[in-house]
Amino acid sequence: xxxxxxxxxxxxxxxxxxxxxxxxxxxxxxxxxxxxxxxxxxxxxxxxxxxxxxxxxxxxxxxxxxxxxxxxxxxxxxxxxxxxxxxxxxxxxxxxxxxxxxxxxxxxxxxxxxxxxxxxxxxxxxxxxxxxxxxxxxxxxxxxxxxxxxxxxxxxxxxxxxxxxxxxxxxxxxxxxxxxxxxxxxxxxxxxxxxxxxxxxxxxxxxxxxxxxxxxxxxxxxxxxxxxxxxxxxxxxxxxxxxxxxxxxxxxxxxxxxxxxxxxxxxxxxxxxxxxxxxxxxxxxxxxxxxxxxxxxxxxxxxxxxxxxxxxxxxxxxxxxxxxxxxxxxxxxxxxxxxxxxxxxxxxxxxxxxxxxxxxxxxxxxxxxxxxxxxxxxxxxxxxxxxxxxxxxxxxxxxxxxxxxxxxxxxxxxxxxxxxxxxxxxxxxxx
Amino acid sequence: xxxxxxxxxxxxxxxxxxxxxxxxxxxxxxxxxxxxxxxxxxxxxxxxxxxxxxxxxxxxxxxxxxxxxxxxxxxxxxxxxxxxxxxxxxxxxxxxxxxxxxxxxxxxxxxxxxxxxxxxxxxxxxxxxxxxxxxxxxxxxxxxxxxxxxxxxxxxxxxxxxxxxxxxxxxxxxxxxxxxxxxxxxxxxxxxxxxxxxxxxxxxxxxxxxxxxxxxxxxxxxxxxxxxxxxxxxxxxxxxxxxxxxxxxxxxxxxxxxxxxxxxxxxxxxxxxxxxxxxxxxxxxxxxxxxxxxxxxxxxxxxxxxxxxxxxxxxxxxxxxxxxxxxxxxxxxxxxxxxxxxxxxxxxxxxxxxxxxxxxxxxxxxxxxxxxxxxxxxxxxxxxxxxxxxxxxxxxxxxxxxxxxxxxxxxxxxxxxxxxxxxxxxxxxxxxxxxxxxxxxxxxxxxxxxxxxxxxxxxxxxxxxxxxxxxxxxxx
Numbered sequence: 001x002x003x004x005x006x007x008x009x010x011x012x013x014x015x016x017x018x019x020x021x022x023x024x025x026x027x028x029x030x031x032x033x034x035x036x037x038x039x040x041x042x043x044x045x046x047x048x049x050x051x052x053x054x055x056x057x058x059x060x061x062x063x064x065x066x067x068x069x070x071x072x073x074x075x076x077x078x079x080x081x082x083x084x085x086x087x088x089x090x091x092x093x094x095x096x097x098x099x100x101x102x103x104x105x106x107x108x109x110x111x112x113x114x115x116x117x118x119x120x121x122x123x124x125x126x127x128x129x130x131x132x133x134x135x136x137x138x139x140x141x142x143x144x145x146x147x148x149x150x151x152x153x154x155x156x157x158x159x160x161x162x163x164x165x166x167x168x169x170x171x172x173x174x175x176x177x178x179x180x181x182x183x184x185x186x187x188x189x190x191x192x193x194x195x196x197x198x199x200x201x202x203x204x205x206x207x208x209x210x211x212x213x214x215x216x217x218x219x220x221x222x223x224x225x226x227x228x229x230x231x232x233x234x235x236x237x238x239x240x241x242x243x244x245x246x247x248x249x250x251x252x253x254x255x256x257x258x259x260x261x262x263x264x265x266x267x268x269x270x271x272x273x274x275x276x277x278x279x280x281x282x283x284x285x286x287x288x289x290x291x292x293x294x295x296x297x298x299x300x301x302x303x304x305x306x307x308x309x310x311x312x313x314x315x316x317x318x319x320x321x322x323x324x325x326x327x328x329x330x331x332x333x334x335x336x337x338x339x340x341x342x343x344x345x346x347x348x349x350x351x352x353x354x355x356x357x358x359x360x361x362x363x364x365x366x367x368x369x370x371x372x373x374x375x376x377x378x379x380x381x382x383x384x385x386x387x388x389x390x391x392x393x394x395x396x397x398x399x400x401x402x403x404x405x406x407x408x409x410x411x412x413x414x415x416x417x418x419x420x421x422x423x424x425x426x427x428x429x430x431x
Numbered sequence: 432x433x434x435x436x437x438x439x440x441x442x443x444x445x446x447x448x449x450x451x452x453x454x455x456x457x458x459x460x461x462x463x464x465x466x467x468x469x470x471x472x473x474x475x476x477x478x479x480x481x482x483x484x485x486x487x488x489x490x491x492x493x494x495x496x497x498x499x500x501x502x503x504x505x506x507x508x509x510x511x512x513x514x515x516x517x518x519x520x521x522x523x524x525x526x527x528x529x530x531x532x533x534x535x536x537x538x539x540x541x542x543x544x545x546x547x548x549x550x551x552x553x554x555x556x557x558x559x560x561x562x563x564x565x566x567x568x569x570x571x572x573x574x575x576x577x578x579x580x581x582x583x584x585x586x587x588x589x590x591x592x593x594x595x596x597x598x599x600x601x602x603x604x605x606x607x608x609x610x611x612x613x614x615x616x617x618x619x620x621x622x623x624x625x626x627x628x629x630x631x632x633x634x635x636x637x638x639x640x641x642x643x644x645x646x647x648x649x650x651x652x653x654x655x656x657x658x659x660x661x662x663x664x665x666x667x668x669x670x671x672x673x674x675x676x677x678x679x680x681x682x683x684x685x686x687x688x689x690x691x692x693x694x695x696x697x698x699x700x701x702x703x704x705x706x707x708x709x710x711x712x713x714x715x716x717x718x719x720x721x722x723x724x725x726x727x728x729x730x731x732x733x734x735x736x737x738x739x740x741x742x743x744x745x746x747x748x749x750x751x752x753x754x755x756x757x758x759x760x761x762x763x764x765x766x767x768x769x770x771x772x773x774x775x776x777x778x779x780x781x782x783x784x785x786x787x788x789x790x791x792x793x794x795x796x797x798x799x800x801x802x803x804x805x806x807x808x809x810x811x812x813x814x815x816x817x818x819x820x821x822x823x824x825x826x827x828x829x830x831x832x833x834x835x836x837x838x839x840x841x842x843x844x845x846x847x848x849x850x851x852x853x854x855x856x857x858x859x860x861x862x863x864x865x866x867x868x869x870x871x872x873x874x875x876x877x878x879x880x881x882x883x884x885x886x887x888x889x890x891x892x893x894x895x896x897x898x899x900x901x902x903x904x905x906x907x
Binding site for chain 1: 471497498517520522523524
């Protein structure tokens with residue numbers, strides 16, 4: 001272990017599964033299965049001796065209640081050495097970025113030399129739970145060894161079919177405000193005067209760019225094929241609509257408010273997928289004969305008020321991350337922002353151009369920049385590719401790290417918003 | 432709430448009946464907010480802003496509204512729209528332009544603001560008239576009207592001073608007209624070089640915490656020297672407040688409200704009030720101090736207690752007071768003296784001692800009364816004492832402003848308390864109605880106002896008497 005010189009955490013590379021619309025071909029795969037596919041693909045692409053792996057940090061948003069530490073289960077299913085420790089985190093949509101930067105921090109601190117970090121989500125397998133009142137009524141009877149058949153019959157008479165037997169439909173709803181995330185985004189669209197047309201234009205841009213990236217094979221080296229239980233192999237993302245048009249998008253009905261502007265077309269959709277990244281200490285990578293691809297110059301994790309523009313956080317995190325890196329806007333070559341909703345991205349861009357915002361919320365003299373929506377997300381984003389919650393951060397890191405190498409540019413700024421009004425940003429640098 | 436008429440209005444059948452018979456409108460139940468101060472008190476409500484042209488305070492108004500969570504509507508003026516756009520851009524509160532002064536259909540503004548700070552001559556008043564003539568009808572229930580202008584006595588030009596003063600009459604009359612829907616109208620006179628002290632005052636006036644203040648002028652100036660940060664929430668965090676007569680009524684409400692906003696409260700009252708005071712102390716985690724304020728050693732006792740337990744004193748509220756009503760011709764010497772002693776002399780004596788332990792950026796608030804301003808039959812003793820209190824704060828304010836201490840008085844009108852419950856029933860019935868809002872105020876109305884005056888953001892207000900009277904018909 002490099003204890004003498006300053007330790008550097010570098011990204012060797014990453015791999016993701018195809019991102020499929022929920023309730024499609026990935027339905028029989030649990031989040032653990034998807035994670036297994038991603039990590040297996042990672043270790044196929046970077047064949048290191050398994051004994052070199054120190055630990056893993058995995059992440060998920062829809063976590064199965066019976067096995068919350070899915071990272072550890074992924075290791076078991078892959079047959080990796082049991083001595084590799086693994087923990088699982090959740091930081092809503094910023095989860096895998098968070099897992100990856102936690103791994104980088106651990107390597108820098110000397111806790112490990114080789115780590116795997118990533119995230120997976122199977123939205124198709126979100127648990128639908130029975131009301132808790134059912135558990136409260138059943139548990140005393142079921143857990144008592146003295147219960148008789150008569151006790152069970154009595155239990156049935158005490159049940160209220162409406163309150164105890166009807167499961168709750170899962171929804172992406174803020175506990176604090178009771179709002180669906182789409183409703184919050186709808187409010188942001190109104191507050192920032194982001195019109196329907198602007199949202200549809202942006203959504204179309206995302207789809208067209210993602211489609212071109214797929215056609216030109218840009219994602220080929222980043223995606224690992226997944227074999228389904230029935231033997232079929234899945235190779236590609238299936239949500240992208242390269243042939244979409246403004247007319248088609250305009251026909252869609254508002255999804256979150258009467259006379260609203262957000263539709264299924266300009267919002268990200270429920271998706272299944274996973275992504276994994278391999279990180280190492282710089283000297284260790286060299287000793288294993290691997291070339292580093294990228295490293296983190298900085299990151300910033302922040303929170304804003306959920307009752308006042310739930311998803312505006314990236315407008316705080318992105319300038320902060322750049323500032324922490326000792327850089328300015330001019331030093332950033334590529335910008336990649338997670339597209340929860342076109343309206344949310346456009347709101348963030350709008351606010352990033354406000355001097356007042358920079359002064360009052362960040363304490364900087366001038367706005368970050370007036371960014372044209374065309375100048376971000378060069379290969380499309382979550383609106384087109386889908387958003388398996390915990391895998392999105394990994395997807396962005398992998399694509400941007402590769403893009404820096406392919407294009408010869410130096411820096412990329414990533415920004416992600418999340419439920420609970422959390423946000424994250426990171427500055428990646430080519431090595 | 433002893434006000435049966437407001438209870439009646441909650442019954443839809445009765446309100447229909449009242450309308451049908453043609454009886455006058457019963458009072459509207461005021462929208463009040465007695466929860467902790469929040470980041471955005473304006474609750475996404477529409478705010479219509481009018482002005483003659485861009486002024487030194489346009490940006491401040493834009494920031495106040497954007498930060499407060501209001502949605503601005505600007506009357507035809509591109510300059511103003513640009514300023515509000517630039518500010519609103521950062522808060523997601525982009526302004527909308529009113530075309531030809533027409534409000535969008537079904538829009539009932541909750542707040543109407545007119546920036547008259549650059550008024551020059553009486554002819555300019557026509558623009559104020561035009562704005563309100565156009566929009567006042569659509570003001571929402573419990574809406575707010577605020578006009579901002581310059582204090583007449585700071586204007587060198589005679590016609591400017593006169594026009595500025597005229598606005599006070601305008602507001603007072605308007606307040607009488609809109610009170611029936613629970614709406615209030617006030618004017619803020621902001622002195623030159625004091626524009627940066629305006630935001631917290633306007634925030635308070637436009638919020639639901641100023642529900643019982645209407646028809647009043649408030650002066651904002653830069654006499655008080657202070658550079659304290661101005662938090663939007665928990666403004667009294669870390670402050671120690673002494674409240675006299677805090678066991679019950681208005682005093683207890685003040686104690687609760689200040690504790691809610693983070694203050695450490697010392698509840699002071701006579702030993703006879705030990706039970707209610709004790710309950711209150713455990714409720715708000717405050718300290719107790721039992722002492723008769725008329726004792727000569729009262730001041731020393733208080734200082735001793737505070738020095739033992741705390742580092743000093745930030746806030747003093749002289750709330751303890753009594754009434755002993757009698758026509759002067761029948762008023763025995765002991766009744767005269769009791770009231771003058773408790774309500775007036777004791778305050779001067781005690782306050783002198785307290786000044787020695789008051790920290791900088793402190794606040795002193797005295798409870799005066801509408802009776803002290805306008806007089807009241809049977810209250811020569813009370814009115815004398817309450818007017819004396821006004822004289823006291825006026826004289827004291829300039830002497831302590833260098834230390835950052837602001838000194839003010841509030842003059843409540845008819846507030847529903849134990850004290851007013853003892854007024855003869857028939858008198859009560861009538862007294863309650865003799866104001867713009869057609870109802871009595873609550874102890875919380877007084878408490879919220881005093882809490883505001885004691886907050887860091889009120890450092891622009893000193894030496895003033897702020898009436899909390901619902902626009903009482905008597906006095907000025």
